[in-house]
Amino acid sequence: MAANREALNQQLQQIVNSLKEQGILDSQFLMVHSLKEDNNPFFLAELIPMFCNNVQTTLRDLNRTIEKEPVNFHDMNELTMKIKGCTSSIGARRLALACVTLWRAVDNKNKDGCISALNGIRQEYQTLRSSLDRIVELERRIVSHQA
């Protein structure tokens, strides 16, 4: 049982290290991961779905806002800050940088730039999402081995 848990932890570590090397995650993610405690072992497994839901909802709202004429750049600004905040808080580095690109386009009131940046955010999120799903799966299996 201990050997299985150890193997799962190693798998998880490899995935996280690889994502960090690619610049997809940063040290903030490692810090967030370290917040997991014995009395809340599912912390990361709960946090990641919250994050994904946040991103998906905000992306949907951003898409709706950019499609309206005229574009409400004030609303775009607020939504961009929202997604920027949660991506940086969890340590999703490349996704947070993609949000900065969107912010610049919003600040310049550049609709085409916003659309391009939103596509960039979607791509980064898709890249990250499959790895996050794997991390959640491993976290749950690690916790079930500890039980």
Added chain:
Amino acid sequence: MVSEKMGFGNVTSTLKTMKIIDTEKKISVLIVEDDLLTQKIHKVMMTKFGTEVQLAANGKEAVDLFLSGASFDLILTDLEMPIMDGIEATKQLRSMGVTSMIVGVTSRDQDSEIQAFMKSGLNACYVKPLNAEKVTAVLNELKNI
């Protein structure tokens, strides 16, 4: 994009790990944040630093807590929130005579935005993410007051 701004000088801490600040009593912290994900991360982080944490989902909830007689050593407040934002909440708390340390934690990173937030009465302001170094600096500053 500007570098991090702080109200009380440069961060010199090089701590890589979280440390529990040695105080005689637990520091009480009010986290004012509408985003549930960020609330959760900040709450667990501050708890791990040995502080006692309460949450408010917006500036009005924070002000109402003080009006009801609550007090906190430290307030960590977001800028943009529904109902009442961090600037308005900070102004109201200061006009009520609240002397708690109030630290802004925001996604905004433009100099003018940080300055506007600071002018509302903050002791310091950080750009997200809130990490162990920033928390250590804040709690050490609080301990020195």
